Amino acid sequence: MLKHNFSAGPCILPQEVFKKAAAAVLNFNDLSILEISHRSKDFVEVMEKAQNLALEHLDLTDKGYKALFLGGGASMQFLMVAYNLLESKAAYLNTGTWSTKAIKEAKLFGDVIEVASSKDQNFNYIPKGYTVPSDVDYFHFQTNNTIFGTQLKDDPTVSVPMVCDMSSDIFSRKRDFSKYDLIYAGAQKNMGPAGTTLIVVKEDILGKVSRSIPSMLDYQVHISKDSMFNTPPVFPIYVSMLTMEWLKDNGGIEWIEKINNEKAALVYDEIDRNELFEGFVANKEDRSMMNLTFNLVNEDHKDTFNKMWQEAGINGLNGHRSVGGYRASMYNALTLESAQTLVDVMKELERKA
Structure with a gap:
């Protein structure tokens, strides 16, 4: 796949x-x-x-x-x-x-x-x-x-x-x-x-x-x-x-901006809702729509989470070495389906924890 x-x-x-x-x-x-x-x-x-x-x-x-x-x-x-x-x-x-x-x-x-x-x-x-x-x-x-x-x-x-x-x-x-x-x-x-x-x-x-x-x-x-x-x-x-x-x-930039906002809102809403995760960026108004950085609150869940997102067919989620945690880069071509897949994995981790 x-x-x-x-x-x-x-x-x-x-x-x-x-x-x-x-x-x-x-x-x-x-x-x-x-x-x-x-x-x-x-x-x-x-x-x-x-x-x-x-x-x-x-x-x-x-x-x-x-x-x-x-x-x-x-x-x-x-x-x-x-x-x-x-x-x-x-x-x-x-x-x-x-x-x-x-x-x-x-x-x-x-x-x-x-x-x-x-x-x-x-x-x-x-x-x-x-x-x-x-x-x-x-x-x-x-x-x-x-x-x-x-x-x-x-x-x-x-x-x-x-x-x-x-x-x-x-x-x-x-x-x-x-x-x-x-x-x-x-x-x-x-x-x-x-x-x-x-x-x-x-x-x-x-x-x-x-x-x-x-x-x-x-x-x-x-x-x-x-x-x-x-x-x-x-x-x-x-x-x-x-x-x-x-x-x-x-439809140009106006078309893709709406989709980008929808993808980012989907993932950020889960980061904020799910108590197992926390965002890296201090102020919500400074959050990137392209590169969404977040961490696990408890590193004890790291191995389980990593296995789950990899099994779901997700690639490239690890954060940069200077930040750690995770980085979901959601450029123009990333689909809403992919963003939803990440959210589903985060929800599943919550159910298992």
């Missing part, structure tokens, strides 16, 4: 996307998608469609933005953002492991002001009430924290360019994406397999730093070459295009 895949990433993708991708591996206009030239008409059309779909889903078409698909993962963007935008100083919100890594890279290029951090409680909340200075080059933050299960629900109000890592909740909920000047997201959460990263950047924020930027790290170079300055990750881009097609065909 197919597993109920709660893995944090690489993660679950739609079954129809797998079928189309598998067929293209065998035959994509008489060649395999794995062997076609990235300069061929067939793949140029794939790239253009992927770029257009990304902008369409974010409602950023014809608004001065460009969509790029690059290699190196979101971790490469920690470096590229600072290389391209940090002239003197930047502001960062520290809400977890990946924010900490982004801050480390930015410090190579200028002063970094950490406007707030939730490190004092192992990142189990989203800081609030902080002030972003008006004289920084940009403000960087993450909308969702995969490891700790927190999510920033409201867009910050700032007077400087806003840069955001949306790796683990891109395309999952509606928001005003035009407030953001640069968005980046690794594909392997809500978009495709590992191997490519989506960058959506407002062109007028580029070209303002005084340093020389290596070509491979220069957004303007990649824009001028339509993400083909070097050989792009063809297959991950193709699968990302298929996933964005799937999302569009079913």
Whole structure:
């Protein structure tokens, strides 16, 4: 049977996307998608469609933005953002492991002001009430924290360019994406397999730093070459295009947001109701809709619970080593049935305890 895949990433993708991708591996206009030239008409059309779909889903078409698909993962963007935008100083919100890594890279290029951090409680909340200075080059933050299960629900109000890592909740909920000047997201959460990263950047924020930027790290170079300055990750881009097609065909972000909210409510309600479990995140308003973190109140139930969810066909439920417990990653392609299966196992543990 197919597993109920709660893995944090690489993660679950739609079954129809797998079928189309598998067929293209065998035959994509008489060649395999794995062997076609990235300069061929067939793949140029794939790239253009992927770029257009990304902008369409974010409602950023014809608004001065460009969509790029690059290699190196979101971790490469920690470096590229600072290389391209940090002239003197930047502001960062520290809400977890990946924010900490982004801050480390930015410090190579200028002063970094950490406007707030939730490190004092192992990142189990989203800081609030902080002030972003008006004289920084940009403000960087993450909308969702995969490891700790927190999510920033409201867009910050700032007077400087806003840069955001949306790796683990891109395309999952509606928001005003035009407030953001640069968005980046690794594909392997809500978009495709590992191997490519989506960058959506407002062109007028580029070209303002005084340093020389290596070509491979220069957004303007990649824009001028339509993400083909070097050989792009063809297959991950193709699968990302298929996933964005799937999302569009079913009703877009507005459609999937309702389902995501329903899945998250189902599992969180059980975490709160069932006395055998407790949530990791301190404040309910900070809970992630994508990565639901929770623990057993009594570790004596651990072996029994682990055996039960594995026998139910659940995969990838163990929490990250820095948090422990459990993490149910419920990205766009995870079905309501899978969420219900997890809840059923939690209820069954309660009956057995």
